[in-house]
Every structure is written in structure tokens, then in C-alpha cells.
Amino acid sequence: MIEGAVDAIRRVRGVRVLDVSSDPSHNRSVLTFAGDADAVKAAVLALFEVAIRTIDLRQHTGEHPRLGAVDVVPFVPIEGATLDDCATLARDVAHEVGRRFELPVFLYEDAASRPERRNLEDIRRGQFEGLAAKLTSAEWQPDAGPARPHPSAGATVIGARMPLIAFNINLATDRVEIAKKIAAAVRHSSGGFRFVKAMGLALSDRGMVQVSMNLTNYEQTPIFRVFEAVKREAERYGIAIVESEIVGLVPAAALVSTAQYFLQLDTFRPDQVLETRLRL
């Protein structure tokens, strides 16, 4: 199925497929593609068409929770687009998908219609198998499409969010409890930065520990501030940072603002970046 979906997306003019990854135990694939609003909308509709035609969730199992054949579509702003632009696009696509495919659609994160629907896990609770019951309740009427599951494709979740940065920091110690304490200090759920999720874990083969983080909004909780906070917490135990790593992709703006911070470039404007100027 996934090859068919990728082909359908590639056929849309102005869309660039950046990544395709499939996980057999999850029985689930993640497609990443980019383009301007109209192109990305056309690609998403093409994806729904292929997925609904070829996936039957009544015959589907896998470790990862899911609500529909196309489980979740997050629109992410890059290159001058804003989170608001993405939320507008998400609502537009949601209504088109609901109408065209008779599929119930929930809007989430920054496109959510109410606070209880911001969180994907809350929407997905009960999964495909519990969908018919969920859609009978007053709180879970869909944001678009019919209030009954699509027989084979279930429902879908569409929304807008900032690009996520997977950022890990390795510490020069084998004491995992220190990584766990630092993770607790910087993550939102236990009093830390608003847009940080973090856990501490051992890298046993390397004799180090890691503070493993997701930064969910690098504009409001920037990478440099989180790095400096982790560094300071580690110092309190007499421990240095060995190295850090970004897993996967990172928006250029997150690195430009980091350079600006450390170089104290107070009056710097993003359009001073030569490559940005090339595309204005």
C-alpha cells in the first residue's frame, strides 16, 4: 500500500517527499512531504484516496494505537509559513476529507476546536474498535464529516503543530539517576520548560547516560535555553556534557537563533541569512 500512496503523492506537482518510514511491528508508515498549501492539500487528498481504497482496519493489527486508515495528518509550518497558516489549512482539508470520503474528522493541537481535543492521545483513546461507541457521545461529535465511522477506514485526526526537534544530551557519567533527575528538572510535566518532554536513560554500551528530549515548540522554548539548563543541572553534580545530538531533521531557524544567542547578535535579522535572501 505504502508504495501506492507515495506514488500518488509524488505525482502532485510542487510536492516533495522528504521521508518514508515503515515499522513492521507497528504495522504503520510515516510519510513526510512538503510544498505550498495548495500542493500539500492535493497530496493529502490523494493519500486519503489510496489509503481508503487499500486499507481495511477490520483486518488490521499492530502495536501502535490507531483510529483510521489515515490515522493522523499534522501540518507543520516551514519556510515562512506560520502555525496559523497551518491551522487554517488543517480546517480546510478536514472539511474536504469529511465531505469527499464520508469520514469523521477530529481537529487537534493548534487546529483543535476545543481544549479537550488538543491532545492526540485523548482523541485516539478507544481506537478504531471503540469508534462507533465514541461517536455516539455528545463530547465526541466530529469536527467534520459524518458522526459514524467509515466501515473500513474508521476516522482521522487532522491538525497543525510546530516541527518537533528530537534532542538528546549525553553526560559523562554512568549514573542513570542523574539523567532522570535532570530530565525531571527540564520537562514540562514536572515543573520544567513548557515545550519540553524528557526522560533519562542509560547508554550502557558507552558508559554514559542520556537526557532524551522532544522539543515541541522551538520558538517558545528554544534549544539553546534547554541546553544551557541541562548543562547547569549537570554541573551541580560535577558532571560535564560529552556531546549532544539532533535525531532527524531540524528547521534552520532553530539553529540560526542558537548561533544568534551564543554570539550575542542582538540586532541580527533572519533576512541577513544569504540563503533566506535568495528566496524572498
Added chain:
Amino acid sequence: MIEGAVDAIRRVRGVRVLDVSSDPSHNRSVLTFAGDADAVKAAVLALFEVAIRTIDLRQHTGEHPRLGAVDVVPFVPIEGATLDDCATLARDVAHEVGRRFELPVFLYEDAASRPERRNLEDIRRGQFEGLAAKLTSAEWQPDAGPARPHPSAGATVIGARMPLIAFNINLATDRVEIAKKIAAAVRHSSGGFRFVKAMGLALSDRGMVQVSMNLTNYEQTPIFRVFEAVKREAERYGIAIVESEIVGLVPAAALVSTAQYFLQLDTFRPDQVLETRLRL
């Protein structure tokens, strides 16, 4: 004349004019434009055509030293092009200019044919007025074109170099001798970093002093290393950095490598930058 030149360049498909600046006391304009090799070559030839038709150096005065109507053309690598690519392009354009416009051409910096011609100031010494005499000497035979000046347009200098970064650091003191000492410590000419030119000056109206620098190769002498060196030298006098500034444009790679350095991102690859991936 400058409007005609800009128009001629803009008319070349695939060329983007990034900046035009004219200095009346210099009686001289600087044009910055970008494109792939073929497009930029066509634009440079169009520029020579307009400049030779409209500028007569026999009637020209200005404060800035100059050798020709088109005085100097540096090709600068951006977005995946290398310095070698630019040197190859410089030699190609030099021969075309020499042949088509019967103009003597000197190659400089990374396109230079011999070490004595790397430095623009050495080539330009004697200026337009001294050109006929200079071209009779064995050491100053041109790299392309005839060994006699063009009557109205003189000669030209074409070459390849890294993008230059104008980087200033302001210090929390009004003692200009400290800025001068730090400038001397970091600049190449007095024992500092190979690709740094620097001077110290007073910002009298702000009660601060400035280490004003040109970084002529940010790959080999990176901006973060120069910043840290200036910071350390200032500390030796008990003085802090107030702010720094980049004047004009900076290649994204110079800021990405700065973020990488301060965040200790040891295994980071440039293709992890989302915007870079979009253009691969």
C-alpha cells in the same frame, strides 16, 4: 549607468539580484547577484557589455582605487558550490571577457595563476592611469585578453573567494586601546587567526569600543572560534562583550556550524537541516 547594468543582469533568466549599493564619494557601485554557473556567467558578460559601453575611465574620478570600468568580479560559492567550482568559472569567464571585449584580465585570490596575484591590492597598484606601463612589464602580463589597456575601460580583475563575513564585537568599556590590542591579537597580520582582518575603534556616542573584523574564510577560521577568542582576551582586562553584529549577509552554513559548536552536536550532518533537505 548602474540602472542599465542592473536591468541587463535582471534580464538574464535564473539570476537573482541580491543587493545594489552605490557610493557617491567612491564613484563606484557594488552589485551582488546569484544563480547557477551558466546564468551567472551570462549576467557577468551582460554587465561588461553595459559598463564598457557607458563608462569612460579617462573621465572618471573617485576616492576608491580602480583599474577598470568593471573593476573586480569575485565569484563566491553558496548552496553546495565549492571554491574550486568558482575558480573554474572565474577562469572560463576571464577568457571569454578577454576575447569578446579585448580587455586585459587578471585572475586573483583562489583563481590566481601565481601567488603574487592572489592579492587584489597588488594587482590594482598603479590604477587605471598606470596600466599601460604596468602591462609592458614581464611580471604583469594578463591572464587573458590583450597586453594593452582597453582605451576607455582599462582592465579587469576576476577571481574566486569565500564569502566574507563582516563581524563586529562591542565591548563594555570606553578604552579604545583595549579594542586595538584585542584586534591585534586575533588578526592574521600580527600573529592571530589566518582568515581574520581586524581593527579596534571607538563608538564614542555609545561609550563603547568595537573590534571590527572581516572573516575571509568562515570554514577555516570559523566565527565561533573568533568570538570565543575575543571574549577571552576581553576577560583578561575584566571586560565583558555587550553584543556583536553581522553587517550585511552571512551564509547559513556559518551559523549552522556555530550552533553545532556551542550545542556540542558532534554527529550532526548538514543534510539534517530541513531546508537543505528540501533542496537536495
